[in-house]
Amino acid sequence: QQEFRVKEQAKVEYVRFSVNDLLPKVEVSAEDVRKYYDEHQGDFGATEERQAAHILITVAASAPQAEQDAARAQAEKLLQQVRQNPAGFAELAKQNSQDPGSAAKGGDLGFFGRGMMVKPFEDAAFALKQDEVSGLVKSDFGYHIIKLLAVKPARLLPFDEAQEGILNKLRQQKATDMFAELAEKFSNAVYEQSDTLKPAADLVGAKIEQSGWLVKGVTTDEPWTAKMLQEIFTDETVKNKRNTAAIEVAANTLVAARILEYKPVSIRTLDEVLETIRQKLLHQQALELAAKQGGALLEQLQRGDKPVLSWAAAQTVTRARHGSLNADMIRKIFQADATRLPQYVGAETPQDGYVLVRIDAVKEAEKPDDKKRAGYAQQMRQLTGEEMFRAYLADVRQQAAIKVNLPETVEQP
Template sequence: MFDFVRTHTRLLQFLLVLLIFPSFVFFGVQGYSSFTEGGNATVAEVDGHAIKQQQWDMAHQQQAERLRRQMPNVDPKLLDSPQFKRETLDQLVRERVLLSAAEKQHLAVNDDRLQRLFISDPQYAFLRKPDGSINNEMLAAQGMSSADFAERLRRDLTLRQVMEGVTQSAPDTPAARQISFNALLQQRQVQLQRFNAADYTARVNPSDAELKAYYDGHQAQFKAPEQAVIEYVVLGVDALQQDLSVSEEDLRKYYDENAARYTSAEQRRASHILVASDKDQPAAERAKAKAKAEALLAELRKNPASFAEVAKKESQDPGSAQRGGDLDFFARGAMVKPFEDAAYAMKPGEISNVVESDFGYHIIRLDAVRGGEKKPFEAVRPEIEAEVKKQLAQRRYTEAAEQFTNTVYEQSDSLQPVMDKLKLKKQTATVQRTPAPGATGALASPKLLEAVFSNDVLRNKRNTEAVEVGANQLVSARVTEYRPERVRPFEEVQLQVRERVVNEQALALARKDGQARLAQLQQGGDAAAGSLPAAVTVSRAERGDLAPAALDAVLRADASKLPAVLGVDVPQGYVVARLLKVESPKADAPQLVALQGQYAQAWAAAEGRAYYEALKKRFDVKIKAPAVAAVPADAAASK
């Protein structure tokens, strides 16, 4: 019990979030209350609450940094991709939606439940050593106050309640299970004959007239998009740091003024004996417990060496009693205050008087002290220099941003003046009205591209206004060449046209032969089917190399009268199928047994998604950030 109270730190918080609420794996301790609200574009709204660009940027940076620590070899481009950034925004929105739902439903988690959960829930067992104590080495590496942890854990458990009411009541009846399993595991034996367009390409040779006719009728397929060739400059904190220098004197002054940052936290190792007595117990019960503690203390005063033996026998803290009362090392903020105050006032080897807390009465022995050492200046000098430069650049940014904004506007016929004034580097790019897939930085900003394609910038070749594309980041661009949308001439796309016409004509031949074969089977029955390949068994779980459209047709086919023949158009051509046999899954089939446990989880997940979508509508979620193009699905060939 007492171990739980003293060991709230950042790692436990992160792992609990990962276990309890996967959608919060992207975020640290900071809640919405810690984000600043001013001076940023709104990227989303939930129940009237704005999510600002700065919040999004901060959450993205935190998640990227976590993944870098966990996977040092991760591709940096992945962490800066539009899809990754959008996932972060989706998580911010989800948390805000669930916070609103929890507030409306008056959900909360009290201290007792937090404590019981940690003690009784098996999912937290991995945070305890084999002897039942907390793994302090893991926790200390994270550096988090107990107040921060308790706030976050309480909130995450509260948010879990929002979804649990739905996900834990998902339907799971034998009849529904049977229907679902039958649809997934039912097997059908079928003979297949494929007519692939690729086998017909050698038989087609379209004429120039056919190619030109196709081109004339499908010119929209051969358009070159509207483009602008631009030059642009970016003002950001990173750019301002480049020319900054900091004197050795200033670095040492910063080191001295921030000594606490470079001093390891003092930790103390103590053992204790607890006579448990909850703060809400009657006064008489508390007095009885105190008297017992006083008696134990008197015994220890006579024989201090018996502390561990007495703790094993008399202490009512199950987490430490078996270890002779040992609580291992802990820092300030990890213990309840009366205990901490006593421990930090003692000398190693000293035994305290009886200390009262909400949990009862403690006798404390201080065993060791460590930490408190200050890192030498030389060891942290690079870190200090980077931090000081960053702070100076951030202070300089406000003034530089004003200069940047005024200069690109007042001298709008060139970017050179602002480049010279602020020592910025010119960059070039070719852009369209919407961000290109995979675009990063300024080129991923719809606001900048909108400015680039404005009438004044296009026609008069003027600078765009200063556009904020991120936290402490301004951009201005000018168009050096404009390329309007145009239909590319036939000569330029003739090879593409030919490829499409050949594919189209080959597909038509394949389908024609496939339909003829289908008619033959329908009229000739078993005699006509003699030349079909051997039967194969397919199901939704095991489709083999059958194209999805063909598999769906085979599984939907009327099996009341067998054999049954059918034909299916597929992207690659045409498939003729002869259905021979239908087999439903047996009750003891290994696949069926394995799916029993997954069925309820699948229903719960589906119900949870549907409920969350309903909450998004209820709380009027508005995403104002640009949509991210979907990642293309795997185009693996299916026959």
């Protein structure tokens, strides 16, 4: 009878209070929108970006003075060549720059904004005019010669294009603030007037809705989350006819409910389950018949007979990849005699009754190379070591004798 046991069920009326319900009631003035735009212009456009190339002669900041002097001298020599032939900057960078990331590209670093480069480099790059070349710029990486290739000026999104997004954002913020203020009052109304949902619904301007039959422990779509169902099927709600607490079923969404109709745990009547039982018995008999016929066909195939059968499309399986077959069938396949093909194996399955498999070909596995063999050996050593350690712990626990000495109780005067 446990198979035909029906869980507790309930129909409820409920009130849903969400921040989205408040959005139509929120008013935002045009002045507030304009003020937000003026105070947050960094949110409405792209900052200036610059494309630069450089030639880098590396030297650590902590390097001896002699090394720093040598690096500077090399950089000054390259700077003279650049000034004599500015058009040859890219070729000089390819041949001489010690920045491996950009040298092959003629020193091109692509576009970057402020805060993306080290400070001395950034200050120099943003002070240049297009196609202008800097003097030597010292950073923690060494000496740079910088050429400004292009400028993307800052662009500010016009107010007319930004205002709708600002309006929606401010409306959402105000609605969230209103929700936080009303949520506590809503929860208190549900609790303090626990025999009705009307005061709570009136407070937030929500309507009282009704559910279909809800089943204990069976979650569906929002708002019937596991937490909400748990609250509905408590003794306080079922027996005492009280409102549930206000439960958060989603972000900024509260729901409170009370039971209208209730069905306790029950066993379905024989008339209700008669057809189900009949179908189960028929299916069971069909499986037994299929298993009997499958076994008989396997014997015929293994004797060399050729009964008329319709085989499914061939598939390749391995010990690790089973395809549509279960592990028991795979084991039978790999236990079959591969020297005489075709071979036939079969097994009962709870879904199909019986499955027959014809083995047409066997492909020998590739021999593992030394690297794979070493990996397998390491895995075996690890597994063996863990097993030995577990056996050792079990033996120690079994043989251990533990004695606990407790201090004698001293009577208080």
